[in-house]
Every structure is written in structure tokens, then in C-alpha cells.
Amino acid sequence: MRQVTKGSIVADLVPWVLATWHSVPDELKRIDMVVEFVKKYGEMLGIYLKGSGRSKTVNRSALNDFAKQITAIANDPNGSAVIEAAAFEDGKRKVRAVFKFKSKDAQRAVEKIESHRLMLEKQSGADHTRVLMVFHQANIRTTPVGKRTGERVRIEEISRKDLPLIYASQIAEERIKSEIREADDNLFRKGFCGGCEAEPVLA
Known part of the structure; x- marks a missing residue:
């Protein structure tokens, strides 16, 4: 945890601490994995935040996870979230990938996610003949x-x-x-x- 202010929490998912770098497992040293995660996550959730359609790769479980992750932001008129991947290079913190959204985006996404979830639920319960x-x-x-x-x-x-x-x-x-x-x-x-x-x- 780096900072706590009213209505927000800022935290590092993977802290790149130079002083303890030698003790960090090799697989966690691959910042490119974290960068790729932030980009892919941003792409999938971004579809619902923008209201631009539905992802073809997500299932009901993933949609439920998305809804849980953005509900708090959607319920806060002044809410916002930032997800980023950053690494220390030459002693300086550099952001390699970032994904941001605000309350109005989250509110739109909640509606789109629920609509997609209900559609998948209806499809899974449909009768299949012949x-x-x-x-x-x-x-x-x-x-x-x-x-x-x-x-x-x-x-x-x-x-x-x-x-x-x-x-x-x-x-x-x-x-x-x-x-x-x-x-x-x-x-x-x-x-x-x-x-x-x-x-x-x-x-």
C-alpha cells in the first residue's frame, strides 16, 4: 500500500523494490507478463465500459467477476480507478501499461455486463433439438x-x-x-x- 486518500486506495499489485530485487522469483521479474495482463484486462473490460459491444471470449463467471470489480466505482459519483503495470528502470518508476475508468463508465459497464450475462444464461438454458x-x-x-x-x-x-x-x-x-x-x-x-x-x- 502506497497511499490512502478519501474514497480511494492506491496499491501496487507487484511491487518492484530494488532493495530486495535479488529475492524476487525469476517469474515475477518478467514485467512483460504484468504488462500483457493489464492490456488484455483493459481490452476485455473496456468493451463494456465504452458500451461498444460484447466480448466473445468471456463466460458468465468472468462477467460476474467484472461486475464485482467495478460496482464500487459505479456506486460512487466521483469514483475512478487506475490499473497499471510499472517497473523501476535506472532507479526511476516507469509506467508500461495503464487502464483508467470513471464512475459513469462503470455505470454503463454494469448495465452492459448484466445484459450479456442474462443472454448467456438464456442460451445455456435453451432447448437443443435434433x-x-x-x-x-x-x-x-x-x-x-x-x-x-x-x-x-x-x-x-x-x-x-x-x-x-x-x-x-x-x-x-x-x-x-x-x-x-x-x-x-x-x-x-x-x-x-x-x-x-x-x-x-x-x-
């Missing part, structure tokens, strides 16, 4: 409808990772379980059409 589902892990046990099963599946349109399967109806569960328990061919070489009454198709 999509291909393939099994990554099977389980012959019967699980109550609406409860997470021991099975994992992959649906490209939703996620690149395999996800736990939850049956929305008993009919869907019975049809798929019959393929798991009774079919002679390999379950993992089949695909199931979501929104097509769980009909199996060749994968």
Missing part, C-alpha cells in the same frame, strides 16, 4: 427422472466436454437403457438424436 449425442460412459442402473446419472455424454452443439446425463422423462430413459442393456452392438459406436424421441443412429 442434436447428436454420443456416450462416453454408461451405467446400467436406473436413476430417478431429473436426477444426475452415472452416465456421461457429449453433444457438440452444447459443449466440447463430456457432461453428466439427466433424463427428462421415463420414456427417454427406458429407450436409451434398452440400448445399453440389451443391444448386441457397441453403445459407444452409436449416436442418439436429441429431440428425436431418443432414437439411436449410427455414430
